[in-house]
Amino acid sequence: MTLQVAIIGAGPAGFYAAEALAKEEGVQVDLIDRLPTPHGLIRSGVAPDHQTTKKVTKKYDQTAARENVRYIGNVTMGTDVSVAELRDLYDAVIIAFGAEGDRPIGLPGEDKEGVYGSFAFVGWYNGHPDFTDLAPDLDIDAAVVIGNGNVALDCARLLVRTENEMKASDIADHAGEAIYGSGVKDVYILGRRGPVQASFSIAEMREMGELEQGISVVHDAQIPEALPEDMDPKEARSRKPVLEVLKSFRPNVSGSAAKTVHFEFFCRPVEILGDDRVTGVRVERTRLVDNRAIGTGEMFDIPCQLVIGCIGYVSREVEGLPMEGGVVVNIDGRVDQGLYCVGWAKRGPTGTIGTNRPDAQDVAARVLEDMKGGAGKPGGAGLDALLIDRAIRVTTYDDWSAIDAAEIARAKEGAPRRKFLTIPDMLSVVDEA
Template sequence: MRHFAIVGSGPAGFYTAEALAKAYGNEARIDIIDKLPVPYGLIRFGVAPDHQSIKKVSVRYDKVADSENVRFVGNVAVGDGVSVEELCGLYDAVVMATGAPHDRKLGIPGEDLPGVLGSAAFVGWYNGHPDFADLSPPLDGGHAVVIGNGNVALDCARVLSKTEAEFEGSDIVRHALEALMQSGIRTITILGRRGPHQIAMTPKELGELGHLEAAAPQVDPADFPPEAADEALEDRGLAKSVGLLRGYAAAPVHKAKEIIFDFFARPVKIEGAGAEQKVTVERTRLDEDGRARGTGETYELPAGLVISCIGYTSPPIVGIPYDDRGGKYKNEDGVIDDGLYAVGWARRGPSGTIGTNRPDGYEVAATIEAAMPPGSAGGKTGGAGLDALLEERDILATDFSDWRRIEQAEAAAARAGSPREKIISTAEMLKLLGHA
């Protein structure tokens, strides 16, 4: 029998568990460990609440969790309640699938001001993540600045712009919806240090901005190169996205709220407090290598709220070598050390889509299979050893049946048209389960 621990229950963790279960069958026992009492990670707390079709991928993960040789172990913080070294002593292989839940720093003066949030915090707030349930984003000013040119920046801008009716069918949490409906924000500026040809935005997310009830995107036509240059974008999959931006620039629509794309612009300083907060921005140009260089020309943008969407980092954990520059665990093709592996964003950094984690998980599982082929004996205690350790430390773990009870309670509390009303407190979850 082989025993495997996967730390993190997001897409990378579930795809790795699926691959290991297929490779080993009944010869393996697989524990998916998460610090929260509930599974799904990025799917539950990162995917925008109005993108329910994407969240449905969790149905596939349900099938993995329901397998006889796979177990969900929630409410266990690896690196705190249990060390990585201890897990490696209990399991034949430990796979770090923690994702990258921490915001990358801007590295500019003023980024620690109260009105400046990372996207992990802001997205976690409106998605009901327990760590950010008490966040109170300043929404009373008229202006918001969103820094970044990827899909997360679009998600934040869209959520700030929607009407209450447009959230129907979503699972945005009640406290966030109520706050957003009282928001005074009317102008959202999306800052990008490079131009339209260098964005990391997909057509679906960009296209949604053109159908908002009360908000419309604004793009300066002068930011585009000649249209013939778009032909080179076909190989990079950007042609449709840039085409949408060109459409917004050619036929601007005026509504009560505006989403302004400010290209060739990078923040250099944030000052002030409350509605008087402002961002100093420097104009940039691209050098011959395609990198953004400052021109020295600066201007100021009012910004009662600033949301930084420039990327994420994996959490440093004692016992795992860390790549500070990449914000991930040091590894070679997913191998950190003997019996210790990394997968997903913890392996390659925050890049790719949810689906990108499937081949990544299968590749790491294949590496494990090569190192310890099916049929070979392991001799570790696995889940039984973990259970004994948790009992000794009075750590109350949750399982998948507990998650089902939480899920049912959330569905029962949902407002009309919503699939669920998330429980936003770990303590409340445990209380519901009788663990408090």
């Protein structure tokens, strides 16, 4: 009998799990996503000026083209269909919906106007339907970005990009217009620890030295000449080139370009200032003790009108899923009999896109091991009947292909696509196809 597997979430983790399972005979995979558009954070999380990274979706297209793989879009788990219903319908259910919310900054004043999490802010400039109406006010002088990872670099870089630099991107029109017309002159990137502990990658760091109208500055005393001698060799290989780029910023002077990006290490935010709207961030200088950031008591304020917290994402809570710390409670991907998780839902928002592949392959292997001789549930046929009965409009991968083609056709010169920003607009394309 055919093993019926439902994968909830059609991002990298979901597609890699589908790829691993679909190679086996006697397995049918249904990839279910709440949006008509697949690919998850490849579409809505990867920076719009990083188009090379998005080419990985060609591999996902090959998986979707397999006869034993279906894409079922525009179906929301927990609303249109429950976890319990999917478990009744499928032999195995794999949760792969990633992390779809911002971890709270955890500071007094984070509820002020002008304070955003990076999931929302990145979704806004990437044209995610959930954040089309976010409308951050960029008629500002300064912004503070909290965090020392690549998402923090993305947000800072996008705030100082020119229209010319973004002409080959797929940034949402509304975001591009706001960014290009912004008066922002200073962007501060805050890190509790030092440059050695920052998780920037070399490609993103190099971009910070190649900005058309921006310059990156550092505090000379904060940048060491070399890495610690006792650092793990593998870690040192990735950190050394990043450190070299930061060292190259030492001669740069704040204000010598139209926009300045300030790398502020060894400082942690303690309060967001202002009345209804943010007017600044109070920070405390830190020092490292056993690789931990310890406050020194030295405080200073950074005036700003925009704060973006880039401190991590959390998975949304869904009835029927045990959650703890923003992830699904699991043991090596196993949640319960016939219920699994993979990707960020399993391990939290860590690693690169490629990290999801071996992770998904491991969980797929556990599914196949656990389900030997356990097939026999109705699978997709049962789900189709349930969704028809509930009048839920479903989209297919062919429908996505129509949306994809329409976005490409409406792109500005030099750009890869011009996204549709609402689900009704996407569905209207399908209707016309």
